[in-house]
Amino acid sequence: MAATLTNTQAVSTIVEMLGGMNIAPDALEWTNDVPAARAIMNAIAEQLCFEDASTDAICAALRDIALEDQETQILKGLSSYQKEPSAELSAYRLPSNISRETEYIRLEVQALEAETERLKVRSQQIRKASQHMTQDIHSLQDTISTVRSTNKDTMNRVDDLSLQMDGAIADATQASCSLLSTFDPVLYEAYATSFDTIDNFYSNYTDTFTSYLDYIDTSSQTLAEEAEISADELEALMKKYSPEAKWEDIPLSVREYYMQQAYLEQVGDLCDKMEGVSVSQELSQDWIRNALYLAEAEMTVPEDFTGAIIPGVREEIGNALARDQVTYLDSRGAFLDNAISVMEDTIMTPLDNLLSHLSLEEKLVQDTESLCGVLGEEIESAVETLATPQSSAEIQHGDPAATSSAERQSAVNDTGLESLKGLEGWEREVEIKQRQFGPGHDGLFQALNPLNTANNHFLDAIYANSPLNTSPPFAYSPYLTNLMDEARTVTTQLSSETDRLTKEVENTIESRRTQRKLGAFVDQWVTAQMRTYECVYC
Numbered sequence: 001m002a003a004t005l006t007n008t009q010a011v012s013t014i015v016e017m018l019g020g021m022n023i024a025p026d027a028l029e030w031t032n033d034v035p036a037a038r039a040i041m042n043a044i045a046e047q048l049c050f051e052d053a054s055t056d057a058i059c060a061a062l063r064d065i066a067l068e069d070q071e072t073q074i075l076k077g078l079s080s081y082q083k084e085p086s087a088e089l090s091a092y093r094l095p096s097n098i099s100r101e102t103e104y105i106r107l108e109v110q111a112l113e114a115e116t117e118r119l120k121v122r123s124q125q126i127r128k129a130s131q132h133m134t135q136d137i138h139s140l141q142d143t144i145s146t147v148r149s150t151n152k153d154t155m156n157r158v159d160d161l162s163l164q165m166d167g168a169i170a171d172a173t174q175a176s177c178s179l180l181s182t183f184d185p186v187l188y189e190a191y192a193t194s195f196d197t198i199d200n201f202y203s204n205y206t207d208t209f210t211s212y213l214d215y216i217d218t219s220s221q222t223l224a225e226e227a228e229i230s231a232d233e234l235e236a237l238m239k240k241y242s243p244e245a246k247w248e249d250i251p252l253s254v255r256e257y258y259m260q261q262a263y264l265e266q267v268g269d270l271c272d273k274m275e276g277v278s279v280s281q282e283l284s285q286d287w288i289r290n291a292l293y294l295a296e297a298e299m300t301v302p303e304d305f306t307g308a309i310i311p312g313v314r315e316e317i318g319n320a321l322a323r324d325q326v327t328y329l330d331s332r333g334a335f336l337d338n339a340i341s342v343m344e345d346t347i348m349t350p351l352d353n354l355l356s357h358l359s360l361e362e363k364l365v366q367d368t369e370s371l372c373g374v375l376g377e378e379i380e381s382a383v384e385t386l387a388t389p390q391s392s393a394e395i396q397h398g399d400p401a402a403t404s405s406a407e408r409q410s411a412v413n414d415t416g417l418e419s420l421k422g423l424e425g426w427e428r429e430v431e432i433k434q435r436q437f438g439p440g441h442d443g444l445f446q447a448l449n450p451l452n453t454a455n456n457h458f459l460d461a462i463y464a465n466s467p468l469n470t471s472p473p474f475a476y477s478p479y480l481t482n483l484m485d486e487a488r489t490v491t492t493q494l495s496s497e498t499d500r501l502t503k504e505v506e507n508t509i510e511s512r513r514t515q516r517k518l519g520a521f522v523d524q525w526v527t528a529q530m531r532t533y534e535c536v537y538c
Contacts, residue, residue, distance in 0.1 A: 006045075007032070008025040008041065010044065011025075011041055012025045013058065014047065017058055028041070047062070068095055071094075141495060151484075168380070195354060198350050198351060198354075205339075213335070
């Protein structure tokens with residue numbers, strides 16, 4: 001450093017770092033006395049003009065101006081020097097850099113070799129995977145063939161079952177129609193009309209009942225509002241009819257009312273006194289009449305009459321309100337009693353009758369359902385019986401040498417007899433059911449009529465959705481048929497694509513020519529990379 005090292009110290013340090021001899025700074029002090037030598041020493045010392053004087057910093061400063069050991073050895077081995085600069089001097093690299101780059105190239109070559117090994121292993125794995133894929137493709141093709149054959153057998157079986165079911169439904173429909181023809185219809189419109197009449201009456205009477213109750217409530221509220229007494233009026237009445245009030249100040253109507261009340265009380269007392277008195281029949285009436293006349297003539301108003309017979313104003317007002325409330329409740333209760341009576345006579349009784357009839361109809365429907373269930377079982381038994389000759393016919397179409405004509409004839413006869421016996425038993429069962437359930441159940445035909453109509457709709461819908469008029473009724477729907485066709489097409493395409501892919505894999509990966517091309521490509525690529533690195537770093 002210029003601030004801490006002199007030029008002689010700097011030159012001594014540089015010589016020591018370059019691997020030369022150890023020269024003491026004092027031995028070079030004489031150069032400062034010579035101007036040219038001092039200039040050279042200063043120029044060399046300026047190469048270390050920085051604050052950090054550590055060994056690493058000095059080596060870094062001398063790296064670009066000093067020669068490496070290998071360069072020194074090369075320089076010693078040269079016999080002559082070129083005076084003119086070489087054109088390749090700009091591309092010159094240090095031996096240490098070349099060594100590091102060579103090491104990098106070696107490591108990269110190792111990585112490429114490892115990658116080549118991985119590619120070889122991967123190609124082997126691809127070859128094995130292609131073999132497994134080929135096996136899976138063959139297995140898938142076998143599975144597709146099996147599914148197609150199974151599907152074909154299932155379709156044939158479904159067609160047979162559809163034809164058998166069509167015949168069974170036709171027989172069941174015919175038997176049901178013959179059974180239904182024995183019953184008389186019942187008009188359910190009468191039930192509907194009765195129920196509508198009851199409903200209309202109930203609605204109208206409910207509206208009337210509600211409006212009348214509203215009228216009673218409104219009238220009661222109006223009377224209560226009219227009967228309201230303010231505090232001033234109540235105070236005036238209490239003052240007017242107080243015990244200290246004079247008899248002459250009381251209104252005439254009130255005095256007459258309470259006079260009558262007092263008269264009735266005296267008559268009651270007189271009657272109480274006359275209880276138990278025994279008089280002759282001739283004198284009893286005259287005596288009573290005279291006694292009443294004298295009592296009325298001698299009646300006088302005592303001084304404290306007002307306070308004795310006139311009750312309190314509050315009590316009278318309470319009694320009046322209680323009488324109004326009793327009147328309101330009596331009218332409301334009478335109307336409610338009348339409403340209950342009307343409801344019981346005009347609504348509840350017809351509803352009970354209608355409920356009893358409907359319960360009876362429900363019982364008939366349940367009996368009909370059970371009868372139809374028995375009929376269905378008989379039809380299934382007949383279908384199973386009729387399926388037996390078909391098996392016998394299939395046996396007939398077998399090997400002619402296996403069975404003789406006599407055996408075939410006996411098998412056909414036995415099967416025919418069993419079928420006839422089954423049909424005869426079924427007919428007898430139907431006749432028994434007709435005799436058992438026919439009389440006394442007039443409403444059964446009307447109950448079974450909707451079921452018959454529903455079955456006709458079902459049959460019409462089934463035949464309408466069939467592809468052709470001659471197709472079985474329970475064939476696949478058009479949507480399912482189209483879906484199955486699309487599945488077959490996709491399966492065929494998948495099989496063809498799988499075969500093509502297998503052939504391509506076998507022709508490309510497993511061929512020796514491809515393997516040779518792949519190895520040559522890897523070798524050429526590695527060689528080109530090596531040459532590139534050699535040209536760049538050399």
